[in-house]
Amino acid sequence: MNIIISNSSSVPIYEQIKQAIKTAILSYELKEDENLPSVRNLANDLRISFLTVKKAYDELEEEGYIKTIQGKGSFVAPKNIELMKEERRREIEKHVEEIIKIAKIYNINKSEIDDIFNYIASEEDIDIN
Amino acid sequence: MNIIISNSSSVPIYEQIKQAIKTAILSYELKEDENLPSVRNLANDLRISFLTVKKAYDELEEEGYIKTIQGKGSFVAPKNIELMKEERRREIEKHVEEIIKIAKIYNINKSEIDDIFNYIASEEDIDIN
DNA sequence: ATACTGTTATATACTAAACATAACAGCTAA
C-alpha cells in the first residue's frame, strides 16, 4: 500500500491516512485479514508521530474497517460485501446530491451535466461507459 | 436573503456565510448592486460577532463577488455573465471529478452512476431531464 | 530474554476560528 500525505494540505494528516486506507480496503487492494503496517513503522515511513497514525487506526477501527489486537497489530476487518457496496455507493451519492442541489438552484439540466461528465472523462483518458 | 448557519458544523461560520451569499448571487437571488445586510446587522441576526461577518465579507470582496464602501455598506458586484457561468460549471466539475475518481477505483460504470442520479433526483422530487 | 506489536499518560506547540471591547472614520438624512 502506498500512502502519500501532504503536509501543507488543510486536511489533517490522520484524515489523509484514513482516506488512503479506506480506499485501499474498498478497492480490494487490501484484502480481508491482511496485515496493516504497524503504527510505528508507518509513522517512520511517513516521518510523522506514531500518535497521529494511531489516531487514524483508532478511528478506522471505530468505523469497522480494521481490527487491532494489542501485541499483534492491525488487520483489515472481514466485511459484509453488501455493506461495502453500500458504502462505495454512498460516497458517490454524496457528490450526486451536491450536483443536483446546484443544478436545481441554477437551472442546469441533465444533458449539461452529462456534457461535463464526458468532458472530465475524456480529459482523464478513461472510458466511463 | 435567508442565511442559516450551524454552530455545530465543522465548516467555519464565516465559510457558511460566504457560501450562502455566493449561492444567492450566482442564482440571481441577489442582484447586481443590491445592498447586503450590514456587518453588524447580520451579526446580530445570526447572533455572532461582527468580526466573523466581516471576515466573510472581506473574502467575498477579494473573490470579486461583492464591493464594500466604508460608511455606505456592501453591495453585489457587477459580474461578467460568462464568468458566472464558468463558476457555476466549476462547482459541478469538482463533484464530477470526485465521482469519476471513485468510479475509476471501484470499477463503477456510467449506467450505475445514472441510476444514482435518477434515484436522488426522484427522492428530491425534481425533474432532472 | 529480546524484539517486535499496541497502549497510555503527560506535556508542549501551533494554528484557526470566534469572540469581546474599544476607538476610529466615512456617509447621509434629519
Next chain:
DNA sequence: TTAGCTGTTATGTTTAGTATATAACAGTAT
C-alpha cells in the same frame, strides 16, 4: 451640524483541533 447609521482597526482572550516528543507499560512470538 449632529445623530445614527455604515465600515475599519487594534488588542487581547478563549477554545478546539492537530501534531508532536518522551517515557513507561502491556501483550505476542521466537
